[in-house]
Amino acid sequence: xxxxxxxxxxxxxxxxxxxxxxxxxxxxxxxxxxxxxxxxxxxxxxxxxxxxxxxxxxxxxxxxxxxxxxxxxxxxxxxxxxxxxxxxxxxxxxxxxxxxxxxxxxxxxxxxxxxxxxxxxxxxxxxxxxxxxxxxxxxxxxxxxxxxxxxxxxxxxxxxxxxxxxxxxxxxxxxxxxxxxxxxxxxxxxxxxxxxxxxxxxxxxxxxxxxxxxxxxxxxxxxxxxxxxxxxxxxxxxxxxxxxxxxxxxxxxxxxxxxxxxxxxxxxxxxxxxxxxxxxxxxxxxxxxxxxxxxxxxxxxxx
Numbered sequence: 001x002x003x004x005x006x007x008x009x010x011x012x013x014x015x016x017x018x019x020x021x022x023x024x025x026x027x028x029x030x031x032x033x034x035x036x037x038x039x040x041x042x043x044x045x046x047x048x049x050x051x052x053x054x055x056x057x058x059x060x061x062x063x064x065x066x067x068x069x070x071x072x073x074x075x076x077x078x079x080x081x082x083x084x085x086x087x088x089x090x091x092x093x094x095x096x097x098x099x100x101x102x103x104x105x106x107x108x109x110x111x112x113x114x115x116x117x118x119x120x121x122x123x124x125x126x127x128x129x130x131x132x133x134x135x136x137x138x139x140x141x142x143x144x145x146x147x148x149x150x151x152x153x154x155x156x157x158x159x160x161x162x163x164x165x166x167x168x169x170x171x172x173x174x175x176x177x178x179x180x181x182x183x184x185x186x187x188x189x190x191x192x193x194x195x196x197x198x199x200x201x202x203x204x205x206x207x208x209x210x211x212x213x214x215x216x217x218x219x220x221x222x223x224x225x226x227x228x229x230x231x232x233x234x235x236x237x238x239x240x241x242x243x244x245x246x247x248x249x250x251x252x253x254x255x256x257x258x259x260x261x262x263x264x265x266x267x268x269x270x271x272x273x274x275x276x277x278x279x280x281x282x283x284x285x286x287x288x289x290x291x292x293x294x295x296x297x298x299x300x301x302x303x
Contacts, residue, residue, distance in 0.1 A: 001092050001149075003084040003109045004029075005077050008129060011113040012070070015053070021046040029110035032124035036116070041163035041242060049114065062114045062128045072135050073113070079138055080111060087142050090193065094146045095153065097273065098189050099280055102153045109145050117207065118144045120151030120186075121160075133205055143199065146190040154182045157281060163242055172240055174285055176249055176256065181284040184260020187211075188276075191265070210254060214262045217298065224298040227255045259295060266294040 007029035013019040024030055025046050037043050037059060048058035053066075080087070092104050109125045118127045125148040133140050154160075160182070161175050187210050194200050194211065201212035213219050230248055234240075249256055267275045279287055 001088045001104050001107045001109065003080060003088060003111075005081060005111060007126070008073065008077060008111045008113050012073070021049060024049065028108070029112050029124055029126050032110075032122045033112070033115045033119060033126055036119045036121050039121075039160060039162050040246070044115075052114070060114055062116060063130060065132075066113065066130045069130060069135065073129055076129055076135060076138060077111060080141065087145070090142060091145045091149055094189055094193055095149050097192070098150065098185065098276060099153050100277070102156060104149065104153070107149055107152055109149075111141070118148045120148030121155055123152055125149055125152060133207075139197065139199070143190040143194055146193070147186045150186040150189040151182055154185065154280075158182075158284065163246070166240075166242060166245070169235065169238060169240075172245055173234060176234060176245075177284040177288045179249055179256035180260040180263075181282075181287050182260075183256040184262075184264045185280055187257050187261035188264040188268075191261070206252065206254070207257070210257045210261060213258055214265065220258075220262065221298045221300065223253070223258060224295050225300060226253055227259050227295075228299070230255055262298075263291050263294045267291060270294075 007024075007027050010019055010024055010027055014021055014024050025034070034044060042059045044058065044060040048060040052058045052060045052063050088109070091109070095102070095104050106123050107125060108123065109127070111129045112126045113128065113130045115126070115128055117131055117133060118125070120126075125145050127134065127141055127144055127148070129135070129141070134144075158178070158181075161171075161178060163175075166172055166175060191211070200215060201210070202208040203212060213223055230253070234245075234248075264276060264279065267279050271278075279291065282290070
């Protein structure tokens with residue numbers, strides 16, 4: 001595992017007219033970001049990046065506030081470079097705890113500018129450092145590198161379906177089960193180090209609410225009821241649009257993240273880390289079928 005600052009540095013050079021946009025898009029990190037976008041039915045071109053930089057809404061996003069953050073971003077890059085070995089060692093340790101059989105040596109962590117807060121795909125972890133999440137608390141980069149590194153290992157084992165392949169109820173169900181499987185493990189993987197650091201959630205950021213919700217039984221019980229309603233609709237509804245499905249799966253309720261992480265957390269409580277490791281390699285549909293009952297204690301009729 002290594003940290004590579006070249007993607008963010010190249011983007012900064014491009015913004016200062018010291019590099020071409022084609023060079024940016026051709027960088028391995030931005031190629032990985034394009035592939036990620038394509039999986040979810042989007043794509044961005046260099047024109048989209050150029051338009052996003054002047055405030056237009058395009059398939060490339062994540063640039064809010066960028067114009068006023070050059071110094072903060074440069075300082076963050078310097079910090080990352082200084083702590084590279086220590087942080088890479090910690091990330092590797094937490095990934096090895098969950099999936100010790102997988103090789104992490106070829107994973108590259110790229111701080112980037114633009115797109116999602118974090119993605120893990122094609123042996124790349126891309127973290128958008130033009131984000132208050134990281135600029136306000138650089139250690140979130142450590143936690144999210146573990147999260148996204150889990151996705152890289154998951155892709156190595158399972159691959160990942162494309163939104164363009166969604167055409168039947170079964171395909172929607174299977175896609176969501178894959179989301180729950182991969183996101184559940186990704187939220188779970190940094191849980192131990194977050195607990196040690198006292199970094200178990202922040203109500204000001206949607207993705208960090210995941211840890212707050214799974215840590216409160218009453219709140220999570222209500223969430224499981226909403227999740228069950230979504231699953232029921234997913235299994236019965238024949239007229240899903242891709243947008244409706246993705247909004248329901250990835251929207252404010254974040255079912256794949258929260259219910260997925262709780263399932264993995266409960267597996268550890270009942271079966272230990274060996275059970276967690278075995279669950280990672282299960283087929284996503286079999287995983288959900290076998291382990292969804294782990295949520296029964298949070299279902300109203302069982303409370």
